[in-house]
Amino acid sequence: MTEMGPDPQGLAIYASRPSASEGRCHPEQRPDLRNAFQRDRDRVIHSTAFRRLEYKTQVFVNHEGDLFRTRLTHSLEVAQIARTIARAMGLNEDLTEAIALAHDLGHTPFGHAGQEALDACMAPYGGFEHNLQSLRVVDLLETRYPDFDGLNLTFEAREGLVKRCPLDQAESLGAIGRRFIDGTQPSLEAQLTNIADEIAYNSHDVDDGLRAGLLDLDQLCQVEWVAAIRQSVNAAHPGLGGRRLIYRIVRELIAQQVEDLLAESRRRIATADIDGPAAVRRLEKPLIGFGAEMHAQHRALKSFLYDNLYRHYRVHRMTTKATRVIHTLFELFMADTRLLPPENRQMALARAERRGERGQARAVADYIAGMTDRYALDEHERLTSPKRLT
Template structure:
């Protein structure tokens, strides 16, 4: 008995269906009670890369506080938001959840600071981009099965992991990269998960920034959207303050974005009238989108967070130190791959024989990108501190 081909009930005709999946790269027909997208989700949850997300930075380094979001909690929040939207639009919740849970598997330690530092290190060797690294994790780096590398996920899940891709790299990705060459779209499930990521990111970074004391609610009301929500909440709950007020603001931020997205997306789907998921892919513009008003609100909020949270001197101090750790580790391992653990040393030597410095650098980047914040700090100390000789 192969994967269950029965499609979930209630799917719209333009939703992705496991019975019509483009399949996996490797034959994998072990008897199972789950459909193809459910198996993808479960493979992701059981992967080592997924567990490591618990100790990877969202905005604040993991050990800064127990209640700040990590890449793991962020991924769970994205999945929750994305599934709600998928259900309302009649899309495939299993596929949506799989994409959401896997979308940050390729993120480096130390959040965007780590990615920017590793990308700078890799500038002469093909660069580094965390979406492409997520695909690399599920296609190559996870080693769980005897017959193939990676998790052997379906095309539809893999497609949803790549949000953007340079043309040169897209051509090397085959079917996964073809849409970037042709200017077409991914599935609706991939489109909505991409936006659910933005919804979760902006809303919950406000919560963490307020909790850390880097943002102040009164100052945050400089953003017209926040001030409007504050007024609406006070009209219903006069005098509400503290954490209850913050929770309410974050809740209303998310609800407002989800409702706007649903209204606009329903109109776009109705107008385009795609007769199936392949018709969605053939379109020149996405069907899942915000209204122009909500896009403007997003720009204003992102601008405020960039200036007052992501560029806050305390965050800047943390990210500067983090970047130095990444840069130092890259330089050390590129200089002597014998310092790598055996598995990664072997990969670096094999890739160097095949692709020279470019191959060696990719193997080093794979090792560094897979580190948690804590492991990267400890590894750096082991390699640079004379008192630590093991």
């Protein structure tokens, strides 16, 4: 019996259904207690790559403070926001959660600085993109099962991991990459999780930036949307200050984005001719999104954070060091594969035999991308410090 499983109750006509899944690369028997999307979620949670997210940077290097968000806490927050919206819209919560929890599995150490550095290292060899790396993790790099590489997730979960893809690489992804060539859309659950990711990291980077002292509330109120929220919170709670005020403002940021997303997405769906998930995929534009005013407010906040948080001199110092670490590791491993752990060296040699230097580089990138912040720093010290001989 091939895997299908019962459909959750209360799904809208346009929701993804496990009984109609396009399946897995390797057919499997259905488990007794779970449907296909629930199995996807559970496999992600039990994966090695998921556990490593605890020690991977969101904005701040993990060891800089115990209360800053990591890729793991960020993924949990995305899942919470996405599931709330999915439930309100009658979408499939299990699939939504699986995509949300897996969306950052391919992220490098040191956040976006690490990704940019590894992409620069890989420029002669096809580049590096963390969404595509997440797909590599679930399709190839996890080694938990005797019958296949990766996690063997459903097509619907896998397509939700790839937000963007260069056209020259889309063909190699098969059915997963087809929509980038045809200009069509993924499932509504995938569209929703993409926006929930943006809601989570914008709102929570505000919180972390204020906590770290890189931003202050008066400065943040240069964003008119935040200033208006602060004014409404002050009116409702006179004299509120400190962390309580910040928490209330961040909660309101999230709530307003969620409410607008629900209203606009429902409006778009109502005006579209949608009779099922297949009709969603045939569209040229997404159905899940903000209204024009909220989109502008969201972009204004994002721009403010880029200029005042991500480019803050303290963050820049960290990202500069992180970039140097990534470049040094890549150059050392490319020059001498004997520096790699035995399993990774064997992989590099095998891929080099098939694809030459390009294959070796991809194996090196896989190894570096899988590192936590702490492991990357330790590996860099082991390879470069005269005081560390082992």
